Amino acid sequence: MEIPKTYDPKEAETRHYARWEAQGYFAPEINRDPAAPVYTIVIPPPNVTGSLHMGHALQHTIMDVLTRYRRMRGYRTLWLPGSDHAGISTQIQVEKQLKKEGLSRHDLGREEFTARVWRWKEQYGGEITKQMRREGASVDWSRERFTMDEGLTRAVREFFVRCYEAGLIYHGEGLISWCPKDQTALSDLEVEKEAQAGKLYYLQYPVKGSDRRVTVATTRPETMLGDTAVAVNPHDERYSDLLGATLELPLTGREIPIVADEFVDPEFGTGAVKVTPAHDPNDYAMGLRHKLPQVKVIDQHARMTADAGAEFAGLDRYAAREKVVQRFAELDLLEKVVDYEFSITKCGRCRTVIEPLISTQWFLKQAELGRAALDLITERHEPRFVPEVPYAKVYTSWLENLHDWTLSRQLWWGHRIPAWYDEAGKVYVARTEADAQAQAGTNKLTQDPDVLDTWFSSALWPISTLGWPDETEDLKIFYPTSVLVTGRDIIFLWVSRMMMTGLKFAGQKAFADVFITGTVFDKHGQRMSKSKGNGVDPLDVFDKYGVDATRLVLAQIEGTDTRWNNNLVESYRNFANKIWNAARFCLMNSEDATVGRGFEGEPASWALHDRWIMSRLHKTARTVAGALESYRFHEAVQTLYHFFWDDFCDWYIELSKSDVTAAEPAPARAAARSRVLTVLEQALRLLHPFMPFITEELWQRLPGVGAAQLHPAYAHAEPTIMLAAYPQPDAALIDERAEAEVQALIELISRVRNIRSEMNIKPGETVPVLVSVPDETLRAVFESGAQQIARLVRASEVSVQPNSNGPRAAARAVLAGGAEVAVPLEGLIDFAVERERLRKEQEKLEKEAEKLAAQLANENFVARAPAEKVTELRQRQADIAQRTGAERQNHPARELDHPGLSEPQPRGRRPAQEEKPATREI
């Protein structure tokens, strides 16, 4: 076989994905079983502007593992890909491009501009879509969707119109968050709070007809130009005589009232609050309560309006702030300025400070839509969040406090709001312009210029991608989806809204489970970000270590926040290489052998190590299945890693080696070779969801693989490990006795290796090994394993006897079950070292024995602990007693030969021995 010693991932990666895709393996149609259960995942659609980052790679890996696992188990599996038009991001991206040409979108006009965005999208968009192929993502490309596809656009309009007709969507005035840079309204969820060191200004307003002044504290002095009242708490005695009084608002010549409102906290500041209904959310609400006028003094560019007064009109808000403060100082109305830390609201995208403005927008009453979702989680605990803590609660408390959603955006790129106005300004909401005209009885209509929040179309993703509002086959088959895999940052923005819309318009929850992945930080625990430049590019990691190794790391991150560490990837790269070389060994010895053979007949007739590996294999399959069913990817990865490396490579291959590498062809050799191949093939299948490329690469090379390995649902397909049946645990093959016996074999071998290593016996040197085993069954195990033992410890001979009979001068170790192993000295052993080795071992046992004795002497423990636990400890105690007892027998010999070799632990009290009878009582 001309297989290279080192696995080259790229070579395999480039080949297999193209074939899988071309063969249609990713599409659910590959499954021909009409009764197959269904498994659906819709991808969180990445922005068309985006490129792959670790967060995507993490989510995609989780989704792909789940999908491949279910597919191999015969589910009709759909993982639906797509991308999001990402309103603002994309528009900004293209505007930047235009700027380089000295143009703005207004130079092009709306139509031309959106055409340009579409071209940009075709040319540069969907980068992630290509990168996902690199990841091995088994998504059904034939069902790929884009949030501005024709179908999805229709869904968005339908949804909007239905909500409008149901009174859930309304058009009206409200105080919204406005980004002066992006020139659009934003929803609550698109803004971020940030702590900021600033100043608190204490301004004095004179009371009309008095020489009193009322002091108000503010962080935004410039807004005082728009004040229409000062509010105090109705129970605040300091101001009770001023209620209803009038204040002379400085710099404006306006007069404003003092009103009483419970909102005001008497403890804060001066207990008197300036009220600016047009530029602050709380003041807006207060303004409505007291029917105060709204004076707009700041415009959409965050500049002062004419209503701010001639002196300030046109000034930037910060320049106006300085000027206002300066003027107050001049008028001797500035009481003081103190340092103050407060939080400031910024645009989540461009970090510009938000300006709250009164404006006419479209809103969705989320509270009503949310009720069904809230009932579902509180009454039926659906969807099931993983990890449940803290996300189920985060989701629930969000649903309990829903506010209206500002839907409209003053952008050109996105779903245009299906609303038209006649010349009188009356609004008509309709599915098409023709409908609107019919409603209005005129064709002189103008469409609302605004588009919808990007998240509006996202909210429909699970249903719109499957064909809603039509009652398509896909919708019937694949909805509701099985699990949503996403990050915690969009639980409100997206997860909750999909649930609401799914319940409202498809009559069912959008997904059964929600898996929230952890966050990947850099190695210093910092969030990865483009601006910091500390991001690790998944593609670089793929290039360096291979996709499969990277996927293992990502899968085992699962829901935990993790610092990225290439060392871990490296160790999984090594694992991939280990798999490669184990397969290489099997293939180098595959003449006459076939996958699937070698385990004929009753398991009872198989050799011990064969029964053992099958037991280990099926336990592994059991654990992995259990782990994958409940999203415990870390456990699945660990289990597979140790099964493959420890059980299969370190022990099974080694124990099988002499049979497998026998020089002469013979049925026994062929059978041994087939067995090794068979186990390898099963292991590859178990690993495939995690490591799709290397497993396919190797699987294709195995002799005898083909249709027989495929899950029945895919029997017609060209053979691929992707469609092989996932190994199902068979309880009948789990053999605890075989496991215990091989464990004894492993212990023996390890003890001898330890002696060799500690005694500095040269690796090339062979030594005789004498094993004494009083127990008959165990003796049989060692006797029949003598050849394997000899090979693995480099023994010249392995002699197994009922009783200790070796030469006095030997290094000894005591094994479980009262057995003992001795390696005769014959001048090989350094006595000082041997003495030390034994002393350490003895010490360990003494310590443990003491602990056990103490515990077993505790009446409370014996009385209250479960009986099995007590028995287990007594067993262990007896075991130690046997060991130390055996040690004691050997000591005199050593002392004779080498005075001082052992140092006598007090031999009188071996608590274990006294406890022995107790064992029998149970």
Next chain:
RNA sequence: GCCCGCUUAGCUCAGUUGGUAGAGCGCACGCCUCACACGCGUGAUGUCGAAGGUUCGAGUCCUUCAGCGGGCACCA
């Protein structure tokens, strides 16, 4: 202000019904042993953040505290 998470070996992290702590990397020693030096064998390493409590027994449950991180509300 309210709620939540994390704190385990030098590093990154596991540890699901409470039973006496693990992995990978790193480290030490010896090996190119006919699949693999991206390897093999052997070994060392933790008062499981602190203090109390419940329990026969607590990394695992309860309380308090500390450090770090997150969410929500408020922020005149």
